[in-house]
Amino acid sequence: MLGRVRTAVAQLVGGLGPAARPHACRGPPVGGGFSRPAFLQLTSEELQLADDHAGRAVQSPRESRRRLPWSTGYAEVINAGKSQHNEDQACCEVVVVDRRCSPRCNPDLCFHYWGLFDGHAGSGAAVMASKLLHLHICDQLRDLVDILQDSSPPPLCLPGIARELPAEQNRAPLAQADAELPSDALPRFHLEKAVSHESLVIGAIENAFKRMDEQIERERMTRLVAGGCCALAVVYLLGKVYVANAGDSRAIIIRNGEIIPMSREFTPETERQRLQFLGFLRPELLGNEFTHLEFPRRIQHKELGKKMLYRDQNMNGWAYKRIEEDDLKFPLIYGEGKKARVMATIGVTRGLGDHDLKVYNSNIHIKPFLSCVPEVRVYDLTQYEHCPDDVLVLGTDGLWDVTNDREVADVVKEVLMDYEPNDPCRYTVAAYELVVRSRGVLKERGWRLPNDKLGSGDDISVFVIPLGGPGNYT
Amino acid sequence: MLGRVRTAVAQLVGGLGPAARPHACRGPPVGGGFSRPAFLQLTSEELQLADDHAGRAVQSPRESRRRLPWSTGYAEVINAGKSQHNEDQACCEVVVVDRRCSPRCNPDLCFHYWGLFDGHAGSGAAVMASKLLHLHICDQLRDLVDILQDSSPPPLCLPGIARELPAEQNRAPLAQADAELPSDALPRFHLEKAVSHESLVIGAIENAFKRMDEQIERERMTRLVAGGCCALAVVYLLGKVYVANAGDSRAIIIRNGEIIPMSREFTPETERQRLQFLGFLRPELLGNEFTHLEFPRRIQHKELGKKMLYRDQNMNGWAYKRIEEDDLKFPLIYGEGKKARVMATIGVTRGLGDHDLKVYNSNIHIKPFLSCVPEVRVYDLTQYEHCPDDVLVLGTDGLWDVTNDREVADVVKEVLMDYEPNDPCRYTVAAYELVVRSRGVLKERGWRLPNDKLGSGDDISVFVIPLGGPGNYT
Numbered sequence: 001m002l003g004r005v006r007t008a009v010a011q012l013v014g015g016l017g018p019a020a021r022p023h024a025c026r027g028p029p030v031g032g033g034f035s036r037p038a039f040l041q042l043t044s045e046e047l048q049l050a051d052d053h054a055g056r057a058v059q060s061p062r063e064s065r066r067r068l069p070w071s072t073g074y075a076e077v078i079n080a081g082k083s084q085h086n087e088d089q090a091c092c093e094v095v096v097v098d099r100r101c102s103p104r105c106n107p108d109l110c111f112h113y114w115g116l117f118d119g120h121a122g123s124g125a126a127v128m129a130s131k132l133l134h135l136h137i138c139d140q141l142r143d144l145v146d147i148l149q150d151s152s153p154p155p156l157c158l159p160g161i162a163r164e165l166p167a168e169q170n171r172a173p174l175a176q177a178d179a180e181l182p183s184d185a186l187p188r189f190h191l192e193k194a195v196s197h198e199s200l201v202i203g204a205i206e207n208a209f210k211r212m213d214e215q216i217e218r219e220r221m222t223r224l225v226a227g228g229c230c231a232l233a234v235v236y237l238l239g240k241v242y243v244a245n246a247g248d249s250r251a252i253i254i255r256n257g258e259i260i261p262m263s264r265e266f267t268p269e270t271e272r273q274r275l276q277f278l279g280f281l282r283p284e285l286l287g288n289e290f291t292h293l294e295f296p297r298r299i300q301h302k303e304l305g306k307k308m309l310y311r312d313q314n315m316n317g318w319a320y321k322r323i324e325e326d327d328l329k330f331p332l333i334y335g336e337g338k339k340a341r342v343m344a345t346i347g348v349t350r351g352l353g354d355h356d357l358k359v360y361n362s363n364i365h366i367k368p369f370l371s372c373v374p375e376v377r378v379y380d381l382t383q384y385e386h387c388p389d390d391v392l393v394l395g396t397d398g399l400w401d402v403t404n405d406r407e408v409a410d411v412v413k414e415v416l417m418d419y420e421p422n423d424p425c426r427y428t429v430a431a432y433e434l435v436v437r438s439r440g441v442l443k444e445r446g447w448r449l450p451n452d453k454l455g456s457g458d459d460i461s462v463f464v465i466p467l468g469g470p471g472n473y474t
Numbered sequence: 475m476l477g478r479v480r481t482a483v484a485q486l487v488g489g490l491g492p493a494a495r496p497h498a499c500r501g502p503p504v505g506g507g508f509s510r511p512a513f514l515q516l517t518s519e520e521l522q523l524a525d526d527h528a529g530r531a532v533q534s535p536r537e538s539r540r541r542l543p544w545s546t547g548y549a550e551v552i553n554a555g556k557s558q559h560n561e562d563q564a565c566c567e568v569v570v571v572d573r574r575c576s577p578r579c580n581p582d583l584c585f586h587y588w589g590l591f592d593g594h595a596g597s598g599a600a601v602m603a604s605k606l607l608h609l610h611i612c613d614q615l616r617d618l619v620d621i622l623q624d625s626s627p628p629p630l631c632l633p634g635i636a637r638e639l640p641a642e643q644n645r646a647p648l649a650q651a652d653a654e655l656p657s658d659a660l661p662r663f664h665l666e667k668a669v670s671h672e673s674l675v676i677g678a679i680e681n682a683f684k685r686m687d688e689q690i691e692r693e694r695m696t697r698l699v700a701g702g703c704c705a706l707a708v709v710y711l712l713g714k715v716y717v718a719n720a721g722d723s724r725a726i727i728i729r730n731g732e733i734i735p736m737s738r739e740f741t742p743e744t745e746r747q748r749l750q751f752l753g754f755l756r757p758e759l760l761g762n763e764f765t766h767l768e769f770p771r772r773i774q775h776k777e778l779g780k781k782m783l784y785r786d787q788n789m790n791g792w793a794y795k796r797i798e799e800d801d802l803k804f805p806l807i808y809g810e811g812k813k814a815r816v817m818a819t820i821g822v823t824r825g826l827g828d829h830d831l832k833v834y835n836s837n838i839h840i841k842p843f844l845s846c847v848p849e850v851r852v853y854d855l856t857q858y859e860h861c862p863d864d865v866l867v868l869g870t871d872g873l874w875d876v877t878n879d880r881e882v883a884d885v886v887k888e889v890l891m892d893y894e895p896n897d898p899c900r901y902t903v904a905a906y907e908l909v910v911r912s913r914g915v916l917k918e919r920g921w922r923l924p925n926d927k928l929g930s931g932d933d934i935s936v937f938v939i940p941l942g943g944p945g946n947y948t
Contacts, residue, residue: 154792157783160779160780199791311677314680314684317676317678317679
């Protein structure tokens with residue numbers, strides 16, 4: 001059935017214009033060499049510096065070069081040696097949506113876009129997604145250009161290309177019954193559900209993530225796309241900010257000092273029940289290695305017959321069960337906090353790529369348990385008068401692992417206070433400062449924060465996006 | 475695998491003491507005749523009055539009879555004719571948990587219990603659950619009597635009855651690899667997860683709901699248990715209030731005028747994605763009648779080939795898809811608000827019973843899509859000094875359909891103000907008033923609220939439980 005839906009929605013895409021064409025990114029394989037976001041405009045010397053684990057120099061757009069839309073601030077730093085290159089990637093673009101074919105009855109549509117991609121097991125998926133995800137979003141929006149600019153509710157049904165209609169008698173029996181029964185014999189079948197413009201944009205973003213993931217699957221061999229990535233994407237369209245998150249990056253709005261969470265993290269712990277439910281319904285996906293039950297520690301063989309705490313896909317609490325042979329298998333979800341893993345392998349449960357990921361030393365695929373679909377949250381920019389200190393902060397987990405929401409808000413406030421409200425470089429300084437403070441300073445015992453705790457040894461990437469009004473900056 | 479888990483947990487139950495034995499409720503079939511909650515102590519004349527759809531007299535415990543624990547207030551009224559009898563049921567008990575077998579090293583454990591059951595398609599399941607669910611909770615707590623009263627963390631593993639151990643070589647390959655590999659070759663496998671006392675009580679309540687549902691399944695023929703029911707149960711144990719909800723009843727705490735939601739409703743709309751996910755993974759459960767996709771209205775045969783808005787199990791937004799033959803099937807989830815249905819049949823997605831429920835005129839079972847597992851929320855009574863006006867209100871949907879949280883809080887405040895804080899009858903008057911105001915008054919055009927809107931034609935049942943401290947009342 002998935003296949004069927006895929007086909008149907010793929011048909012919708014139809015012929016793509018060249019501008020907003022996800023496949024337009026040709027040339028050398030995108031996943032091959034080391035690269036940093038295009039908007040950083042790094043020289044080859046600067047690129048080398050950015051790739052140095054020992055120095056961990058923080059990178060930001062230079063003031064002398066092209067300014068990012070809305071004077072967005074950005075900064076990044078490479079990890080302390082956990083992977084060869086910086087596996088984070090970023091993108092910031094203004095994208096014009098060209099109509100697919102309908103007659104022109106409204107102005108063109110354009111959206112602002114920011115994306116953060118935190119790669120794992122290679123940077124290929126992150127690089128590819130950073131170059132293409134916004135084009136998939138554009139593609140999904142192409143049918144909606146006029147619908148979104150029309151104040152009347154979206155049409156539930158659109159004309160399509162005629163097909164040969166099968167005979168009426170092929171209809172499912174209930175559908176026939178529905179037509180034959182008096183209108184009150186079954187519940188009201190003939191209602192219409194109102195669908196908002198906003199939910200069309202959400203649907204477009206959700207499907208863009210799916211298409212991106214499918215493209216990675218198709219082209220991973222030819223483009224040498226290794227690994228997977230978390231994806232956090234922000235779309236500003238027609239007065240609203242859409243924050244789409246698949247993974248463990250995070251977005252918060254800081255408004256008048258108040259923190260508004262704009263995403264949640266998808267990890268083995270937060271998605272335990274979804275994953276256990278799948279393992280329960282499709283035990284073949286667990287190989288003969290894993291049990292869908294969770295236990296608070298590994299069970300030893302000699303404990304057979306004793307009672308152990310467990311929880312299944314339906315439970316939030318814990319209860320005791322008698323240990324059986326099957327319980328000696330490794331738990332599908334195991335570990336706590338940053339060490340929680342799906343099938344002892346991966347610590348995030350949503351993202352793009354990972355099509356070849358398998359359990360160590362086995363033929364068990366992890367991908368069926370991962371979701372590429374983001375959760376999308378919406379923030380209406382027009383509902384509030386924003387001041388220049390109100391910002392949306394996006395960060396990969398390298399930031400949030402050592403700096404919590406409140407601390408991030410405090411650093412942002414502190415930096416912005418030092419600059420004139422109309423100084424466009426203040427957001428870059430804020431991003432820079434967030435990265436420096438999360439990385440820490442190199443001491444004898446590694447990278448350390450002022451309180452002597454370990455700084456983040458991970459890649460760190462941060463956007464600081466002012467909400468003070470696109471009118472001011474674009 | 476479900477079978478295996480069931481067996482294992484059933485074994486845990488072992489020999490039941492007679493006091494807290496869910497099966498101790500013998501005698502005539504509980505689902506047969508019409509009955510009202512035992513604590514109402516209705517005479518046969520009063521029972522007849524309570525069963526009269528025309529008068530819809532509100533029933534409350536008489537002041538002259540046994541007072542409910544904590545001076546709990548209660549009131550109920552029968553529906554306006556939608557079913558032959560009042561299909562709501564209620565229970566209020568103090569339950570002593572007897573140990574299963576362990577040596578006595580702590581005082582006995584007892585819990586206070588309130589349950590509301592909103593039956594559908596017959597009152598059998600509601601009656602049976604109202605008589606037995608608290609005994610299942612008691613049974614699940616019997617292993618925990620000493621563990622819950624011990625300040626140290628619960629043991630992860632308990633001794634059990636020895637069994638013949640299978641040979642080591644039967645272990646799953648990864649479990650072997652785990653034993654053989656150096657400790658840093660795989661992620662840290664040897665951690666221990668801390669499990670709280672609170673989560674053991676949650677687990678006990680969750681499993682009690684499952685056992686109750688299994689008992690209804692086993693005994694529905696012999697006991698003539700018809701239909702199903704929503705279940706809302708409250709357990710007060712060791713200073714904490716556990717509110718367990720499976721269905722569309724609702725619980726709120728009103729504290730110093732502030733409303734604290736203590737449950738959420740489980741309906742086709744709120745559980746859409748869980749149900750669609752199941753329909754997607756197990757299409758055979760949909761017969762050949764239903765599609766797991768949602769559409770905002772029925773699709774007509776002549777629309778084949780056009781594009782229609784849809785959403786699948788992964789989407790919160792909507793997008794257009796080309797209509798295919800399969801999309802002509804009836805949507806698994808269809809309708810809005812109170813009219814939303816699973817497979818055109820049922821408007822709640824969690825509860826007990828319904829084992830024989832099928833789609834109209836078909837052999838398609840609904841039960842696989844329903845969950846008997848409640849969501850449990852915890853409120854720590856010791857964390858706040860409660861005044862006599864602070865209450866927990868439980869109501870079936872008959873209450874909440876016409877009276878929102880704020881209105882309920884206002885009515886409660888208004889009534890309680892009229893009575894001395896130590897007058898125990900004030901909570902019953904509040905419950906009575908909530909029922910009267912939701913039922914309305916019989917006029918020419920049916921039961922009407924003061925604003926002339928329709929009152930609730932449904933059964934209405936309400937508990938008003940004072941939080942002013944069990945010490946004051948028990």
